[in-house]
Amino acid sequence: MPIEKSDLLQGTLDMLILKIVTLGPIHGYAISQRLRQISREVLLVQQGSLYPALHRLEKRGWLAAEWGESENGRQAKFYKLSPKGRKQLDKEESNWNRLAEAVARILQTAQ
Amino acid sequence: MPSWKFPFRKSPIDRQFDSELRFHIEKLTEENIAAGMTLEEARRRATLEFGGAERFKEELRDVHRVPILEATLKNFQWAVRFLRKSPSFSIVVILTLALGIGANSAVFSAIDAILLRPLPFPDGDQLMFLSQYNTKVKSPQTELSTLRLEDWNRMNSTFQAIAGYYAEDGSETSGALPEKVTEAFVTPRFLQVLGVSPALGRDFTPEEQHFGGPAAVLISDRFWRRRFGADPNALGMKLRINDFSQSIVGIMPASFGFPNRDVDMWTSVPTDAPYAQDRASTWYRTIGRLKMGAALAQARANLATVQAQLGKQYPKTDADLAVEIAPLKQTTIGGVRGSLWMLFGSVSLLLLIACTNIVALLLARGVQRHHEISVRLSLGAPRFVVVCQLLTESFVLALIGALIGLVVAGAASNVFRTLAKDLPRVEEIHLDARIVVYTLACSVLATLLCGLFPAIRGTRGALSGALAQNSRTQVSSRLPLHWFLVGVQVALAVTLLGGAGLLLRSFQALGRVSPGFEASHVLTLHVSGSWGETADMKGLVQRIDRIIETLRNTPGVQAAADSAELPGVPSEFQTELKFAEGPADPERKIVAESRFVSPGYFSTMQIPQLAGAPCQEPKLIVSPSSPGGVRVEAGSVTVLVNHSFADTYLPGSNIIGRHLQVQGNAFLRPEDAGEIRGIVGDAREVGLSREPTPTVYWCISAPSPDPYYLVRTHTEPMALAETLRKEVHSIEPARSVFDIVPLEEHLNDAFAENRLRTILLTFFAVTAVSLACIGLYGTLSYSVTVRRREVGLRLALGALQGQIVKHFLLQGLAVTLLGCAAGWALAAAFARVLSGMLYGVSPSDTATLFTVVLLMLLVAALAALLPSIRASHVEPMQVLREE
Numbered sequence: 003m004p005i006e007k008s009d010l011l012q013g014t015l016d017m018l019i020l021k022i023v024t025l026g027p028i029h030g031y032a033i034s035q036r037l038r039q040i041s042r043e044v045l046l047v048q049q050g051s052l053y054p055a056l057h058r059l060e061k062r063g064w065l066a067a068e069w070g071e072s073e074n075g076r077q078a079k080f081y082k083l084s085p086k087g088r089k090q091l092d093k094e095e096s097n098w099n100r101l102a103e104a105v106a107r108i109l110q111t112a113q
Numbered sequence: 114m115p116s117w118k119f120p121f122r123k124s125p126i127d128r129q130f131d132s133e134l135r136f137h138i139e140k141l142t143e144e145n146i147a148a149g150m151t152l153e154e155a156r157r158r159a160t161l162e163f164g165g166a167e168r169f170k171e172e173l174r175d176v177h178r179v180p181i182l183e184a185t186l187k188n189f190q191w192a193v194r195f196l197r198k199s200p201s202f203s204i205v206v207i208l209t210l211a212l213g214i215g216a217n218s219a220v221f222s223a224i225d226a227i228l229l230r231p232l233p234f235p236d237g238d239q240l241m242f243l244s245q246y247n248t249k250v251k252s253p254q255t256e257l258s259t260l261r262l263e264d265w266n267r268m269n270s271t272f273q274a275i276a277g278y279y280a281e282d283g284s285e286t287s288g289a290l291p292e293k294v295t296e297a298f299v300t301p302r303f304l305q306v307l308g309v310s311p312a313l314g315r316d317f318t319p320e321e322q323h324f325g326g327p328a329a330v331l332i333s334d335r336f337w338r339r340r341f342g343a344d345p346n347a348l349g350m351k352l353r354i355n356d357f358s359q360s361i362v363g364i365m366p367a368s369f370g371f372p373n374r375d376v377d378m379w380t381s382v383p384t385d386a387p388y389a390q391d392r393a394s395t396w397y398r399t400i401g402r403l404k405m406g407a408a409l410a411q412a413r414a415n416l417a418t419v420q421a422q423l424g425k426q427y428p429k430t431d432a433d434l435a436v437e438i439a440p441l442k443q444t445t446i447g448g449v450r451g452s453l454w455m456l457f458g459s460v461s462l463l464l465l466i467a468c469t470n471i472v473a474l475l476l477a478r479g480v481q482r483h484h485e486i487s488v489r490l491s492l493g494a495p496r497f498v499v500v501c502q503l504l505t506e507s508f509v510l511a512l513i514g515a516l517i518g519l520v521v522a523g524a525a526s527n528v529f530r531t532l533a534k535d536l537p538r539v540e541e542i543h544l545d546a547r548i549v550v551y552t553l554a555c556s557v558l559a560t561l562l563c564g565l566f567p568a569i570r571g572t573r574g575a576l577s578g579a580l581a582q583n584s585r586t587q588v589s590s591r592l593p594l595h596w597f598l599v600g601v602q603v604a605l606a607v608t609l610l611g612g613a614g615l616l617l618r619s620f621q622a623l624g625r626v627s628p629g630f631e632a633s634h635v636l637t638l639h640v641s642g643s644w645g646e647t648a649d650m651k652g653l654v655q656r657i658d659r660i661i662e663t664l665r666n667t668p669g670v671q672a673a674a675d676s677a678e679l680p681g682v683p684s685e686f687q688t689e690l691k692f693a694e695g696p697a698d699p700e701r702k703i704v705a706e707s708r709f710v711s712p713g714y715f716s717t718m719q720i721p722q723l724a725g726a727p728c729q730e731p732k733l734i735v736s737p738s739s740p741g742g743v744r745v746e747a748g749s750v751t752v753l754v755n756h757s758f759a760d761t762y763l764p765g766s767n768i769i770g771r772h773l774q775v776q777g778n779a780f781l782r783p784e785d786a787g788e789i790r791g792i793v794g795d796a797r798e799v800g801l802s803r804e805p806t807p808t809v810y811w812c813i814s815a816p817s818p819d820p821y822y823l824v825r826t827h828t829e830p831m832a833l834a835e836t837l838r839k840e841v842h843s844i845e846p847a848r849s850v851f852d853i854v855p856l857e858e859h860l861n862d863a864f865a866e867n868r869l870r871t872i873l874l875t876f877f878a879v880t881a882v883s884l885a886c887i888g889l890y891g892t893l894s895y896s897v898t899v900r901r902r903e904v905g906l907r908l909a910l911g912a913l914q915g916q917i918v919k920h921f922l923l924q925g926l927a928v929t930l931l932g933c934a935a936g937w938a939l940a941a942a943f944a945r946v947l948s949g950m951l952y953g954v955s956p957s958d959t960a961t962l963f964t965v966v967l968l969m970l971l972v973a974a975l976a977a978l979l980p981s982i983r984a985s986h987v988e989p990m991q992v993l994r995e996e
Contacts, residue, residue, distance in 0.1 A: 030133060031140040049137060049163055050172070057176040072136070074143070079133045 015047065015055050017098060020083060020091040023065060027080035029072060030056055056081060064090050130170050138163050184498070188505035195506060202478065203510060205887075206471050210514025210559055212880060213467030215521025218552045220460045220873075222525050224453050225551075226542040232442050233368060233541065235308035236402075240441040241412065243275065243399040245420075249433045250689040250776045256395035259384050261423065261431070262300060265399075268419045271412040273404050276302040277397025280372055282819055284641035284849040287353040293641055293849035294336070294377040296354060298396075300384060306402045307371060314348045314363030317381040321362070324383040330359040334367035336377040354378070355643040356847065372398070374540060388648070392430040396644075400441055413438050445537050452870045455946055456877075459609055463877050463884075464555070466605045468562040470888045473598045475507065475563060477895045479571030486572055500568045507564025508556070515556035522548055532872060533865035592899070595892045600932040602888045606881040607936025607969050612943045613878035614961040615951055616871040622953025623864065629796030629805060630680050630718040634671075635823055635856040636830035637679060640841055641849045642818030650741030651733055654815045658730075660841060661711055661814065664824050667840050669833050674713035675820040679856065682863045683800040690809065692763075693772035693786045703762050705754075705807040706799055707775070711814030715753070715793055717825045725769045725791025728753050728812035745785050751812050752787035756795045758807035768792065773809060787811055801860060802952045823856070830855045870950065882969065885932075886976035893925050893980040904984050905992030914985035921984050925977030926970065933966045940965070 022028065022036050030053060037047050059065040064087030072078040083091070138159050145155035196203040231237035243265070244255040257265075257277055266275040280297040301322045304310065311331060320326040330352060332340075341347035350361050359380065370376060382396075383389070389396075403412055416436040424432040479486075489499055526542040533539065640660055646653045657675060664673035678684045690703040712728050714720075732746040752773055759768045772786040787809070795805035814820070826833050834853045841850045861868075897904070904917055944956035954961065 029136065031137045034137075049134075053134070054172045054176055057173050061176060076136060076139070077132060078136045079129070 013094070014098075015051065016059060017091065017094040018045070019052075019055055019059060020064060020087055020094070023081050023083045024088070024091070027068075027070065027082040029078040029080050031078075033081070059087070063087070127170070127174070130173050134163070134170070184501070185505070188502045189509065191502060192506040192509045196509060202474065206474060206510045207514045207517065209467045209470055209884065209887075210511055210556075210563075211517035211521065213464040213518075214511070214515045214552060214555045214559060215518030216460045216877065216880075217457075217464050217555055218518055218522035218548055219525030219528070220453070220457050221551050222522055222544065222548045223529055223536075223542050224457055225547060227446060227536070227538045228450060228453060230541070232445065234371075237442065238440070239273075239403040239405075240306070241272075241401050241403060241409070241438050242441045242444040243401055243416070244437045245395075245434045246437055247433050248435050255398065257397045257399050258392050258395050259300070259382075259389040259397070260392050261434075262397055262399055263384055264423055265416060265419055265436075266302070266401075268422065269412075269415050271404055271407040271415040272401040274302040274306050275399060275401035276300045276306045277399045278303060278372055279396055279398055280376055281643060282639060282641050282851065283355045283643050284847060285352055285354050285377075286356065286847055287351065288340075291641070291847055291849040293639075293851040294354065295373075295375045297372060297376045297379045298382045299379050300382060300397060303379070303381075306400055307369075308402070309366065309369050311363030312366040313345060314361070316363060318362075322381045322383055324386040326383065328357065328359040329362040329381065330354070331363040331365055331379040332361055333365050333370070333377050337364045352378070354380075355641070355645065357645075370540075392427055401438075409438065409440070447537060449536060449866055451949060452866055455612075455950070456870055456873055458946070459612065459874055459877050462605050462609055463881050464559070465562075466602050466881050466884050468559055469598050469602050469605075470884050470891075471507075471510075471559075471563040472567055473595050473888055473892055475567035476570065476595060476598075477891070479503075479567050482571065490572065496572050499572050503568035503571060504560060504564045507568070508560040511556040511559040511563070512553075514559070515552050518555075519544070519549065519552050522552065529869070533869040535862060535865050536869065592892065592896055595895065596928045599885070599888050599892050600928050600935065602881075602885040603929050603932025603969065603973065604935035604939055606878070606885040607933050607965060608939040608943050609874065609878040609881045610965045610969065611936070611940030611962050612947055613871070613875040614965045615944055615947055615954055615956065615958060616867075616874055618954040618958065618961055619950070619952040620864075620867065620871050623801055623867075626797065626801050626953075628681050628801055629794055630720050632681060632856050632860055634826050634828075634830055635717070636826060636833060636837070636853060637856050637859060638822050638824070638834075638837065638853040639819060639851050640822065640845060641851070644818055646818045647741055650743045650815070651735070653741075653818055654730075654733065656845070657711075657815045657820070659844060660822065661713065663840050663844055664822060664837060665713070667824075667833070667837055669827050669836070671825040671827055672713055672717040673822065673824045674711045674717040675814055675822050676711070676714055677709040677816040677820050678798075679821050679823075679859050680718055680796060680798050681801050681856075681860050683803075685799050688809075689776040691774045691776055693774050698762075701762075703807075705758055705762075705809045707809050707811060708798055709811050709813050709816035709820075712812050714810070714823070717823050718796070719825075720796050721794040722753075723756060723792045723794055725753070725789075728790045728810070730812055730814055731785075747784070748786075748788065750785050750787040751790045753791050753793050753810045753812070754789055755793055755805065755808040755810075757805055758809060759792050761807045800863065867950070882972060885969075886972055889925055889929065889973055890976045890980060893921060893977050894983070896924070897921065897980050897984040900984075901987055901992050902995075904987045905989040908985075908987060909989035909993065917985040917987075918978075918981045921981035922974065922977050925981070926974060929970055929973040929977075933969055936969070937962055937966065 018037060019033060022033055022040075025036075028036075030049075033056070034047055034049065034052055037045050056065065056067075060067050060081070064084055065081045066084045066087075067079055067081050069077055070080045138156075141159035141162060142152075142155045145158050146152065148155075150158065232240060234240060243257075245257055245261070246255070256279070259277075262275060262277045266272070269275070277300040278297050280295055283294055283296045284291040285294045286292075301317070304316050310316065312334065314331070317329055317331075321329040332347070332352075337343060337347055341350075347361055347364065351358050352361065353359075365379070401412075403409075413436070416438060420431065420434060420436050424434065486499060490496065523544040526539075526544075529536060529539050529542055642653075642656075646656075661673050661675055664670060678686070686707050687704055688707045690705055692703070696703075712730060715722060715727070728751040729749075731749040731751070733743040734746050735742065736744040754768065754773075762768075763771070768789055769791060771789050773789060774786045793810070796808075797803060797805055798808055799806060824830070824833070824837065831853075838850045838853065841848070907917065908914070940962055941957060944958075948956040
């Protein structure tokens with residue numbers, strides 16, 4: 003069953019976006035496609051959540067954006083990770099891993 | 114969050130959202146087409162899948178929305194809510210600021226109108242006042258003759274035009290009763306120089322400016338409304354002024370009042386009239402408009418050259434003359450500049466005291482709010498945001514204060530008009546956009562002065578620590594900063610009070626001056642007369658003598674006389690004189706004040722005759738060749754000199770019987786030497802604040818057609834006003850009697866500027882002292898609150914109530930004393946600024962400063978007493994239990 007945004011932990015979407023953007027300049031449509039593909043259709047992110055998240059991250063200075071030409075020759079807004087964003091991603095990733103580990107341990111131990 | 118939106122529809126950032134989202138939908142559509150849908154179906158599905166674009170564009174906007182405006186708005190809402198919760202605090206602060214800002218704006222409105230703004234004429238800064246003076250003798254000759262004025266106008270290269278004017282009071286007799294009017298006589302180019310045109314009708318035509326041409330007059334807006342009810346048909350009507358019929362050709366705009374507001378009409382004087390061809394008769398005050406780009410220095414050099422040429426051409430009349438040029442604004446303003454800036458400085462100190470007071474209040478309040486602020490900071494509010502919010506609170510207070518202050522400033526023009534109606538340009542003082550902007554700027558300044566420091570200090574310090582602690586215990590009970598602020602207020606208040614004290618002392622000293630004449634029970638009045646009458650000097654002299662005689666014979670009148678100038682009202686006519694018998698001391702120039710009076714002047718003014726005989730009017734002999742048709746019989750001119758004249762210029766020997774000649778004056782020619790008949794007592798003729806100077810009284814009762822008549826009455830002078838008016842009217846039905854005013858009122862008016870600055874500075878000083886006392890009271894009360902526990906403990910341990918009172922009282926007084934010491938030094942500096950405005954008191958007058966300090970200490974002691982007594986009534990048990 004796909005997980006919708008409301009079920010995502012607060013802040014998780016931001017982390018996932020930052021992670022995907024590490025691959026290089028990428029526009030919003032491609033980000034939503036990637037999220038879906040990589041999560042094997044588990045994570046369905048609504049555009050209504052994606053774009054505000056993108057803009058929020060840009061405003062915080064974690065993403066840098068610029069307009070460029072897309073593969074089909076149209077103008078699109080490309081996002082890429084800023085140095086500040088990379089630091090933030092590292093921090094969130096390690097936090098996430100610790101949390102996941104802890105949760106997993108509790109689940110295992112409680113069995 | 115308030116549902117406030119940007120007022121505009123499509124911003125650049127909105128367009129960016131659009132294209133970003135459209136790109137996404139197009140990609141979805143492409144994908145759907147690839148999956149085998151038709152174009153339309155693909156687009157429909159894509160749009161559907163994407164969801165309501167409008168809805169989350171709003172979300173995007175939320176992300177980008179500039180937070181400043183909303184935050185500010187929210188800050189304002191919080192601030193207003195917060196201030197309403199503590200109304201007494203808010204009201205005190207608002208009223209303090211309203212007073213501080215209002216008084217400041219009021220004085221600024223006067224400074225702006227009088228000093229800063231150009232004169233109310235187009236390019237008013239190009240207007241210059243021109244005068245001539247004799248380089249050889251010390252006699253004033255500021256007016257110009259027609260011919261010289263026309264020469265200057267024609268020969269100069271730096272002025273667009275030069276024109277002259279003089280004004281006199283006349284009588285208009287086309288109505289039922291004669292009406293006193295003020296008529297200005299102007300040369301051609303008068304309106305051109307000022308850059309003003311009639312609101313209705315036209316300027317004079319060239320024919321009207323030639324001798325023998327039609328007689329035309331321009332009337333003022335005021336006269337037009339008063340006399341014709343603003344009827345446009347007034348144009349072309351005839352007026353009868355001084356028995357001379359003139360047609361109205363134009364009506365001037367309401368804003369125009371030059372040379373003064375009282376002028377009712379302007380008449381052109383032909384420059385080619387036969388009586389205007391004398392280079393020595395000086396008639397006109399002269400103004401000129403500089404050419405674009407011409408500087409004052411250039412104009413001075415240029416006119417100096419012109420006058421030098423004239424000196425060669427007319428050596429007899431023009432050789433010794435030089436030209437003086439000053440901006441018209443400067444000559445209009447005169448000496449009030451110093452007073453106004455002094456008042457502005459004082460009122461700025463007052464605002465500073467008000468702000469200091471509020472800083473102390475806000476600091477005390479910051480302590481009460483420490484807990485709230487700590488909570489907000491620990492919940493993650495950035496310090497900057499909290500500081501902004503605190504500043505917004507101060508700003509709301511300052512803004513409300515400023516708005517009330519604007520009302521104060523709006524009333525300022527009335528205050529200035531009441532206190533000093535003769536202040537130059539006083540009618541131009543009014544509330545306008547510039548004053549509003551200035552007031553708002555004041556409120557911003559006040560916000561920063563009052564709010565910034567307490568806000569920064571209030572948000573400083575440990576976060577979690579403060580939360581855990583009880584706010585009471587972590588306040589230093591010594592409050593050094595609060596006491597420092599009280600000291601500053603006291604020092605500034607003492608400064609202002611010291612200045613006010615000196616001004617009051619000099620005002621008092623002026624009141625005690627014995628002027629050498631008796632001003633009470635003297636009524637002054639005018640009877641209209643025109644310079645045209647000087648064509649028949651004999652008739653003029655007879656008329657004036659007859660009026661004086663009529664006045665003197667009116668029941669209730671003790672004595673009557675006339676004089677060219679009022680005694681004690683500042684006006685100078687310094688002339689250089691010579692003894693006809695040869696100089697007593699050849700090295701020494703004789704310079705004396707010349708006064709022109711009728712023989713009855715001395716008994717009317719009760720100036721005692723010390724020696725010799727009374728003076729007499731000169732005898733006139735018919736002489737058709739002389740101007741006026743008569744000349745003075747040789748040796749019949751008599752003068753009286755005052756004691757200081759005799760003492761200064763001929764000490765030790767008998768001055769009576771000698772003859773005085775006037776140098777370089779057209780009115781009194783050397784051949785009209787005056788025989789000194791006697792010596793009278795010294796009187797302060799040229800101003801009550803001036804020591805009597807050597808003075809020569811020329812007994813000539815008709816020095817001008819419109820002298821001041823002086824009437825000494827047995828009873829209250831104004832009670833006779835109507836009787837005198839009727840008596841004069843019965844012998845001179847075609848003339849108007851006007852300006853019937855007691856001499857004492859003229860003397861009072863002469864000190865209008867003095868009174869204005871004394872009253873205002875005293876008002877500011879009293880306010881400053883009150884504010885300082887409120888500051889002292891507040892800080893001491895606060896100190897008592899903070900130290901309640903300590904006081905309770907002391908009382909519990911056996912301290913007497915009296916000791917507690919004494920302790921707090923002394924603390925308050927010690928700070929006041931330190932403030933007074935600093936204030937003494939500041940007041941000494943302030944006194945130096947005032948030194949030019951003082952009379953009869955030295956700027957470093959210790960007695961005044963000492964009194965001021967004593968007064969300050971006394972008032973401060975009263976202010977400190979209440980909180981001190983309250984401290985001694987602390988219930989020890991209750992306080993100790995509270996903890």
